[in-house]
Amino acid sequence: MDSMQLVQVTRGSIIESAHRGHIAVVDSKGELLFYAGNPEKIVFARSSMKPIQAIPVVETGAADRFKLDDADLSLCCASHSGEVMHTGRVHSILGRAGLEASHLQCGTHIPHWPDSYIQLMKEGKEVTPLYNNCSGKHTGMLVTAKHLHESVEDYYELSHPVQQRILSAVSEMTNYPAEKIEIGIDGCGVPVHGLPLKNIAFAYARMANPHLLSDDRKLSVRRITKSLIAAPEMVGGTERFCTDFMKAGNGRFFGKAGAEGVYCIGDLETGIGIAIKIEDGNGRAVYPAAVETLKQLNLLSSQQLEELKGYCQPKLVNARKESVGELIPDFQLIPVH
Numbered sequence: 322m323d324s325m326q327l328v329q330v331t332r333g334s335i336i337e338s339a340h341r342g343h344i345a346v347v348d349s350k351g352e353l354l355f356y357a358g359n360p361e362k363i364v365f366a367r368s369s370m371k372p373i374q375a376i377p378v379v380e381t382g383a384a385d386r387f388k389l390d391d392a393d394l395s396l397c398c399a400s401h402s403g404e405v406m407h408t409g410r411v412h413s414i415l416g417r418a419g420l421e422a423s424h425l426q427c428g429t430h431i432p433h434w435p436d437s438y439i440q441l442m443k444e445g446k447e448v449t450p451l452y453n454n455c456s457g458k459h460t461g462m463l464v465t466a467k468h469l470h471e472s473v474e475d476y477y478e479l480s481h482p483v484q485q486r487i488l489s490a491v492s493e494m495t496n497y498p499a500e501k502i503e504i505g506i507d508g509c510g511v512p513v514h515g516l517p518l519k520n521i522a523f524a525y526a527r528m529a530n531p532h533l534l535s536d537d538r539k540l541s542v543r544r545i546t547k548s549l550i551a552a553p554e555m556v557g558g559t560e561r562f563c564t565d566f567m568k569a570g571n572g573r574f575f576g577k578a579g580a581e582g583v584y585c586i587g588d589l590e591t592g593i594g595i596a597i598k599i600e601d602g603n604g605r606a607v608y609p610a611a612v613e614t615l616k617q618l619n620l621l622s623s624q625q626l627e628e629l630k631g632y633c634q635p636k637l638v639n640a641r642k643e644s645v646g647e648l649i650p651d652f653q654l655i656p657v658h
Contacts, residue, residue, distance in 0.1 A: 459476075
């Protein structure tokens with residue numbers, strides 16, 4: 322199946338461009354309920370896989386040993402903005418495990434939150450790996466290795482036990498054989514997992530409703546989803562969709578963005594999982610597509626839609642902050658039955 326047009330981009334009175342993509346909506350038994358495009362499309366879930374990558378942090382006992390609270394565990398699933406609340410907490414977790422920022426192998430980039438970068442420049446300080454949006458995930462990996470007395474220098478390598486545990490968790494949660502998972506390298510240097518979009522949605526459904534999982538796995542995924550919902554500001558940050566979406570969800574939804582136009586959602590009330598991939602990788606289209614998907618599934622109240630209106634049909638703004646166009650969702654989910 323081919324991709325489907327999901328979002329139109331207008332400028333003035335014309336459609337200037339369009340974003341195509343794929344959507345899979347799956348229940349906690351693995352049944353595909355609705356789709357758009359090709360739900361079998363092999364996709365690198367990128368950072369949308371972080372809540373699953375955090376499972377070993379809990380199941381190994383590392384989270385308990387180093388006293389990770391909800392905000393700490395939420396940060397282990399984050400693509401954060403590099404605000405003080407993020408970098409300070411990463412530093413704190415590392416310190417509890419006797420580790421330092423120099424142990425992080427995620428590389429550096431300027432913080433997404435401009436105020437953080439401005440402050441660094443004013444103080445004449447260098448950008449460190451603490452500001453990498455994936456530093457929370459890497460911290461979770463590091464403390465797990467430290468807890469199990471494994472090497473911390475090469476924790477990012479696929480052959481390392483940290484990454485092998487993650488690969489097993491991804492395979493189990495997606496119900497997809499580990500040997501069939503495509504392995505690439507993510508922007509932060511760790512393995513990234515490629516598998517069918519519907520299986521990624523299934524993993525989110527199983528996290529939303531873990532009733533068919535083992536008792537230990539139920540406890541771990543419930544702890545992770547609870548942390549995401551309790552501390553959504555750790556997952557993204559100020560003026561970020563993940564944070565604003567989970568706040569608007571009022572304890573019902575958890576969601577996580579991934580690079581190259583990926584977004585995944587779990588609904589605790591219905592137990593369904595949603596996975597979205599924008600074909601051209603442009604992240605600007607994924608949030609309107611996500612809100613529209615929830616709207617078509619009748620999962621958002623009018624109040625929640627109002628709270629998320631800035632993401633439903635976002636405006637295009639020029640350099641003078643004038644509205645010159647907008648992004649408009651333009652698709653209809655296809656029911657399987």
